[in-house]
């Protein structure tokens with residue numbers, strides 16, 4: 001019997017766990033190194049669009065995700081102080097499937113599936129880098145040579161840096177706080193998700209479990225009253241979004257989460273030799289389209305297919321990047337654009353935004369570009 005091929009992965013976030021499970025399902029012997037002393041995911045809720053749901057189906061966890069999370073329908077985008085509605089779809093366009101779920105639950109489901117598929121997860125295992133031959137570097141020296149090494153170690157990836165693949169990490173000067181608030185009887189939000197913009201502030205809300213609504217509060221970095229959410233400045237947010245006072249007042253004075261800045265990651269390539277990067281390490285993006293983790297999960301599963309039964313791993317990785325990178329780069333751009341319009345639009349021109357957004361939002365070109373990740377069918 002031929003030996004199983006070996007993969008070593010840095011990072012047990014959503015991308016690392018998805019890659020680990022997908023590779024194990026292809027017969028690889030997989031070990032994941034997580035620097036944290038526990039396996040855990042931070043953040044409140046997460047949007048999982050149709051593209052990620054298809055990938056989660058191939059990983060064998062779709063049913064669990066669907067029963068744990070909440071299927072979200074009827075999106076509403078409201079803008080400006082008059083809460084005018086912007087139609088997000090043209091008449092007759094189908095809504096892509098979307099499930100909102102607690103991050104901790106999604107991470108647990110993926111970690112359990114990885115273990116079930118035979119993946120070894122080592123916590124307290126900090127990776128310092130990798131060499132292109134296929135070895136991870138640890139504080140005690142290099143580990144054993146693997147057939148494939150995957151850097152899924154997030155925005156500030158050591159694996160990416162050590163291979164000199166990093167071009168730029170851009171701080172986008174906007175960000176958001178993510179929180180959970182209790183669901184109450186009579187809330188209008190059972191399956192609906194809403195987003196409301198006023199000035200540079202954006203509030204998003206959707207049910208994420210039977211007990212909780214997921215709430216995100218975005219604003220530019222210079223908006224100190226909006227940004228500093230320890231203690232939570234209820235007055236400031238009610239001032240910009242009075243119609244959500246009832247929901248906002250459920251946020252604790254000292255929420256667990258704080259305002260997180262958004263970054264765009266640009267790299268020269270996704271691989272060198274037998275080492276590749278995936279997830280935020282390779283294509284970190286602002287979360288304005290709710291696609292960062294979705295494309296990370298999809299791309300991790302495509303990666304496993306790309307190297308399946310291939311002897312020339314470097315060539316297979318180059319092909320994977322050639323096929324999958326264009327739509328991910330485009331998603332990163334569109335997410336940035338959405339954030340620019342919603343959060344960083346010049347305050348003096350807000351009246352113009354209110355007038356043109358409802359028209360531009362329904363154009364074919366914008367719709368096609370906003371949906372490029374949801375509509376993408378992997379080439380491998």
Ligand SMILES: Cc1cc2nc3c(=O)[nH]c(=O)nc-3n(C[C@H](O)[C@H](O)[C@H](O)COP(=O)(O)OP(=O)(O)OC[C@H]3O[C@@H](n4cnc5c(N)ncnc54)[C@H](O)[C@@H]3O)c2cc1C
Nearest residue numbers: 011013014015035047127154279280287290291292293294
């Ligand atoms: C406010 C906000 C809201 C978001 N909302 C959405 C959304 O609704 N939908 C969506 O699809 N995306 C969303 N995203 C994006 C999404 O969270 C990320 O794209 C996704 O979590 C990236 O996963 P990852 O596994 O690549 O990286 P990470 O989650 O950063 O995981 C990296 C893992 O590697 C470990 N690690 C790091 N360095 C090392 C090392 N040296 N050695 C060993 N282990 C290491 C870390 O501890 C971590 O466990 C959002 C992001 C933010 C900031």
